[in-house]
Amino acid sequence: MSDNTVKIPQQAFDWYDEYAHGDIDRRTFLTRISSLAVTGLAISTIAASLTPNYAKAEQVSFNDPDITASYLEFDSPQGHGKGRGYLAVPKELNEKTGTVLVVHENRGLNPYIKDVARRLAKSGYIAFAPDALFPLGGYPGNDDEGRKMQRSLDKGKVEQDFIAAARFLKIHAKSNGKLGIVGFCFGGYICNMLAGTLPHLVDAAVPFYGTPAKDEIAAKVKGPIMIQFAGLDKRVNSSWPEYKKILESNNANYVAHTYQGVNHGFHNDSTSRYDQEAAELAWQRTLAFFKDFLA
Structure with a gap:
């Protein structure tokens, strides 16, 4: 712990x-x-x-010499029309590489999620983290306000924004054609949703403590998918037995890990829910999973 x-x-x-x-x-x-x-x-x-203290969450500086970070807009005709996200790319990118969509929690694109994108760029991937709150002006700098803002948005349009972002990232000029997704909490749900909605587009998905999509979408999940659970997370974990049955009936390529004695949000290093040992192990497994399927 x-x-x-x-x-x-x-x-x-x-x-x-x-x-x-x-x-x-x-x-x-x-x-x-x-x-x-x-x-x-x-x-x-x-x-x-x-309450998050985002100063604790910066593992990779925004001005790290090994990466280039910027903001990009993308079209989302079925969503809010336009989306915007944080792009982190290895600076010395001499050949094409895998891409990873990073999906935030239920409060917008906060500093922790941007740092996760930079961590992926440091590992050699093109990482893109959209902000669901862009139609309302973007993450407000306050999680409580961010949650209120995100709840006010049309969920269907938000989902369409992430579908559009996945398609946008897949064809990045430096992409090798492989697309991974990692998300946390709400972002974990989006990972599960995208894995079923875009099964031929998503090459690897890693939802952290996220609920499954509705059954008709979950029934289309084929994987590869690695599902990360917090042992003390009763709310999300209660959905796993039924989701597991669906994945098995799909003959999906899946693996699930449960980290005992830790809470929902254990990977987020900005709050006291963070568990360093579990977070580091889960991240090592995530990177190994992406290495297997995004190379």
């Missing part, structure tokens, strides 16, 4: 997950957190520990 300076009770993580996914409002979340004050932890201490 991660060596947090503040020991947060598991109840608080569970309540935060409910809050972050819209099952309870902020007032209810803080009211529940206040019940933990008897443990000697202040409400503000617990809340601050659960």
Whole structure:
């Protein structure tokens, strides 16, 4: 487990997950957190520990000499008309390479997701991270506001934006024709959705703690797909038995890993849900998976 300076009770993580996914409002979340004050932890201490600190999430600097980062727009005629994303490319790219679509959580393109794109570029891939909030002006710099903004968007149009982004990235001038996808939480759902909606376009998908798409889409998932679960994530994990049955009935090429004793969001190194050991293992597996199928 991660060596947090503040020991947060598991109840608080569970309540935060409910809050972050819209099952309870902020007032209810803080009211529940206040019940933990008897443990000697202040409400503000617990809340601050659960709130992202994106300064912690920069593993690859935005001005790293080995990569080039920029923003690109793409057409999305079935979605919001136009989309925009963060592109990270290896600077010394002398030959074509695999591409990876990076899909954010339910709050827009925050600094952690942009860093994930840079990590992929450092590993030799062309990485593109669209911002679902672009039609509303983009990620606002605040996760709470970002969640509200994303909830206000038409889900079908958001999905179409990511479908358009996948098609856009697949034909990048430096692409070798292989497309991978990695996503977290909402982004994990988008990975599952794209794997079923574009089975002949997606060469490898890695959803982190994301729910499956509806059954008629899941029934078209053929893989390769690597599914990453957090052991303490009851909400997402409850969907796995049925999804597993569907994948097996599809004869899909899939593998699933569960990281015991960690919470939903364990890969996000900006909050106390982060678990370094599990995150590093999951990322090593992700890179190995992409190496197998995107070369």
